Amino acid sequence: MQARDRLIVAADLSSRDEILALADEMHGVAGVLKIGPQAFVANGPGLIREVVARNVRVFLDLKLHDIPNTVAHTVAEVSKLGVAMLTVHASGGPAMMRVAAQSGGGPPRSVLILGVTVLTSLDDDELRRVGFARDSLSTAVSLAKLAQESGLRGVVASPLEIRAIREACGDALTIIAPGVRPAGSDQGDQRRTMTPRDAIAAGADYIVVGRPITEKKNRRDAAVRIIEEFA
Ligand code: C5P
Numbered sequence: 210m211q212a213r214d215r216l217i218v219a220a221d222l223s224s225r226d227e228i229l230a231l232a233d234e235m236h237g238v239a240g241v242l243k244i245g246p247q248a249f250v251a252n253g254p255g256l257i258r259e260v261v262a263r264n265v266r267v268f269l270d271l272k273l274h275d276i277p278n279t280v281a282h283t284v285a286e287v288s289k290l291g292v293a294m295l296t297v298h299a300s301g302g303p304a305m306m307r308v309a310a311q312s313g314g315g316p317p318r319s320v321l322i323l324g325v326t327v328l329t330s331l332d333d334d335e336l337r338r339v340g341f342a343r344d345s346l347s348t349a350v351s352l353a354k355l356a357q358e359s360g361l362r363g364v365v366a367s368p369l370e371i372r373a374i375r376e377a378c379g380d381a382l383t384i385i386a387p388g389v390r391p392a393g394s395d396q397g398d399q400r401r402t403m404t405p406r407d408a409i410a411a412g413a414d415y416i417v418v419g420r421p422i423t424e425k426k427n428r429r430d431a432a433v434r435i436i437e438e439f440a
Contacts, residue, residue: 213239215409215413216405216418218241218242219270225252228256239432242260261290273296277307281311285312293321295322296324299325322361326356329367331345353382354377365387366385385414385415389416391421
C-alpha cells in the first residue's frame with residue numbers, strides 16, 4: 210500500500226456539489242473518501258454511485274447496529290453500490306457481525322466490513338452508564354477481538370487503542386483510526402487525538418482526517434502535507 214492510500218478523507222458535508230468537488234480534489238491524492246449519514250441522508254445512494262463512478266474508493270460510514278436479518282439485507286444493498294468499506298457497531302454482537310461479513314459480496318466488489326469498537330466521543334464514565342463494565346481501552350480490545358472472531362476483517366478504533374488492539378489481534382486485522390490531528394492543528398471536538406505519524410507508527414492501516422483538510426482553503430495541499438508527515 211502506498212502512503213496516500215492510507216489517508217481517508219471524511220466528507221462530512223451535506224451538499225452534493227461540495228462532496229463531488231472534494232472527491233475531485235482528492236483524486237490521486239487521498240486513497241478513500243468517507244461518506245457518513247449526513248451526506249447519505251441528504252443525497253441518497255445516487256451520490257455514492259456518482260462518487261464511485263469517478264473511480265474514488267468510498268468508505269460508507271453508516272455504523273449499522275440492528276438485528277442480524279436487517280443488517281444482512283442492508284449490507285447486501287450497500288454492496289450493490291460498489292463501496293469499498295462499510296461500518297457496523299461491534300456491540301451489535303457476534304451474530305450480527307457474522308451475517309454482515311457474509312453479506313458484503315465477493316471479489317472483485319467485496320465490501321470490507323469494519324466493526325466500530327468504542328466511539329471516541331465516549332469517556333469511561335459514559336461507557337459505564339451505557340452498561341459497559343470496563344474502561345474504553347479494555348472494552349475496545351475485547352470488541353475488536355469479538356469482531357475478528359465473528360469474521361470481520363477490520364475495526365475502527367481511537368488512535369490511543371491501536372497498539373493494544375494490534376497486539377491482541379495481530380497483523381491481519383485492518384485498523385482504521387479517526388481522531389487524528391496534524392501537529393499544531395485545531396482539535397475541534399475531538400479529545401483523544403494523535404498525529405498522523407504517531408497513529409501510523411502505533412499500527413493503524415488507515416487514518417481518517419476530516420476538518421483539518423476540509424476546512425482548509427487549499428484542501429489538496431493540506432492532504433499532501435499530512436501524507437508527507439507519515440510517509
Ligand atoms: O473532522 P474530523 O477529523 O474530526 O472527522 C473525523 C471523522 O471520523 C468524522 O466523520 C467522525 O464521524 C468519524 N469518527 C470519529 N470517531 C469515531 C468514529 C468515527 O471521529 N469513533
